[in-house]
Amino acid sequence: MGVPALVMLALGLWGLDRGGMWRDEAVSFQVGRRTVPRIWLLLHDVDAVHGLYYLLLRPVLAVHPGEVALRLPSVCAAAATAGLVAALGARLARPRVGLWAGLLYAVAPMAGHYAQEGRSYSLVAAGATGATLLFVGAVRGGSWWPYGAVLALTCWLHEFAVLLLLAHAVSLALARAGARVWRGWGSAAAAVVGVLVPMVVVSRGQSAQVAWLRTPTADTAERLLRGFLGPTDAVFWVCLALALVGLAGLVGRPGEPTCAGVALPVVVVPPVVLMLVSQFSPLYVDRYVLYALSGAPLLVASGAERLAGALKGRPFAPSPAVPLTGVLAIALSLLHQFPLLQKDRDPASRPDDLGAVSRAVARNAEPGDPVLFLPASTRNAALTYPGAFRGTRDLALVAGAAESGTLYGREAGPAEVRRRLARVERVWVVADRKLLAGHWVPRDPAERAKADVLGREFIGQDEAVRGGLAVRLYVRPVSPLLAPPPPPPRPGPS
Known part of the structure; x- marks a missing residue:
């Protein structure tokens, strides 16, 4: 033995x-x-x-x-x-x-x-x-x-x-x-x-x-x-x-x-x-x-x-x-x-690597940046490695996981999620990569609201993908009416 x-x-x-x-x-x-x-x-x-x-x-x-x-x-x-x-x-x-x-x-x-x-x-x-x-x-x-x-x-x-x-x-x-x-x-x-x-x-x-x-x-x-x-x-x-x-x-x-x-x-x-x-x-x-x-x-x-x-x-x-x-x-x-x-x-032998996700957030997110988890279960990264998310704002969270008796916390409803997203110009998204690619659609209305607003009102930019999860920065495009005027043309040769 x-x-x-x-x-x-x-x-x-x-x-x-x-x-x-x-x-x-x-x-x-x-x-x-x-x-x-x-x-x-x-x-x-x-x-x-x-x-x-x-x-x-x-x-x-x-x-x-x-x-x-x-x-x-x-x-x-x-x-x-x-x-x-x-x-x-x-x-x-x-x-x-x-x-x-x-x-x-x-x-x-x-x-x-x-x-x-x-x-x-x-x-x-x-x-x-x-x-x-x-x-x-x-x-x-x-x-x-x-x-x-x-x-x-x-x-x-x-x-x-x-x-x-x-x-x-x-x-x-x-x-x-x-x-x-x-x-x-x-x-x-x-x-x-x-x-x-x-x-x-x-x-x-x-x-x-x-x-x-x-x-x-x-x-x-x-x-x-x-x-x-x-x-x-x-x-x-x-x-x-x-x-x-x-x-x-x-x-x-x-x-x-x-x-x-x-x-x-x-x-x-x-x-x-x-x-x-x-x-x-x-x-x-x-x-x-x-x-x-x-x-x-x-x-x-x-x-x-x-x-x-x-x-x-x-x-x-x-x-x-x-x-x-x-x-x-x-x-x-x-x-x-x-x-x-x-x-x-x-770590790549597992379905995902939350340690790598947290390190990507720690490298790229700035204090005060809003963070959105899509779906809510990806908040696991923040619950497991809270130091990497210190200083960021959890955009959809209403009650924490432990106090609400849930695995990932309780989030706002779809209408409130839309209102909160309407108030930000940029947001870091920790998401299921297949969901972002449109390979599956979440059943929960609040999750669908997140995906819908991100798809219609934001543009994905920087991305750090780790296994099944992606960390991506979404920014709201600048309206042509609010954009600064182009510089005047330089005078040509006389």
Whole structure:
């Protein structure tokens, strides 16, 4: 367990301070610094599914608010997950299978990506993997209440972790578990679902937050599979072949779960169920099922173990050179995917870079300059990096984010927005680049009013574009009637 955890910790800490947060991390950062009553007020309106995570972040950010502190819980959770994957492999097969599986998880680019995100997904993965380890212990005669408690807590970090219950039910079916085991699991599952009901009720009322999601396709499934097994062709095809070999051990003795019998449902059931549901009501994003990644390295390691046994002439033959050979093969895959890991440390690998946006404003805006955010969610840059916007005037803001119990503050209505814009001759605009290009039209009337006035009454000039966001100066054109008269013509030669 220790070696994979240390490798994951080292890869997670490498390049942790990218010099900029993206929009989702910025929400975690600014909400995690609010008081508990103000976080509670926010959860009545939005982000109830992340409420527990924000509360956990609060003491972390109270010590030292910054990007590194924000991401440290995710790094530690990813390291714990790598260790737990190793523990699962050792318990379900043998120690070297655990070592290989844990290392495969640690070097997976997908695991590394979310280890460096200031969001809850790595914590969910750690909780889900820990619950799976407790599940195996309970099936073998242990207590079910620790399993139920850990999984319930994990579901409160993100409600889609409840799909792990379905994966574990499939594992019980593959293990041909007895009635006593089914009763114990059923009681724990009922408790988990019962604890989660209030979250489900509240989050359904906030479903507009995921209205941007689209129906997953076959390409979506292929991308996820490559994320689980390896994004590069060489690593992907080798891991896929080993995983298929690992499926040979899917069913073992009655009542005894196997490595493949636990890993396959974990890696397949939650993503497939969420993708099927999303055909009717889109809810799928790959990060929502990050916890399913833990099953893939277990399958690959199980296949490698069977292959090693076959090459020695008998299944699972011990050999001192076999563990080292597997470790060297994983190191080779790490080197092969190293450019991807390096690229992931670049802020440009995220949808936007609010740090770069704030630096552009700090370089160009003058004290007293008005600033307009289009849409209001781009105010995230000012909430996260307030120093860069110090001295500027937020043109549309009526009430701040924390005091209004919102993510981005409360803005004036469309008529008031038009009046405020009518009183300025120039305005710095922080905007979604696709919106400025006319690729989408905001639904909110106040946002449409902003875009309409800027398009009709102003001319865009200086621009600093960073990823999905643009920082652009808009000025009101000078009327010909108010323009100064042209200078008189110079006299020609006599």
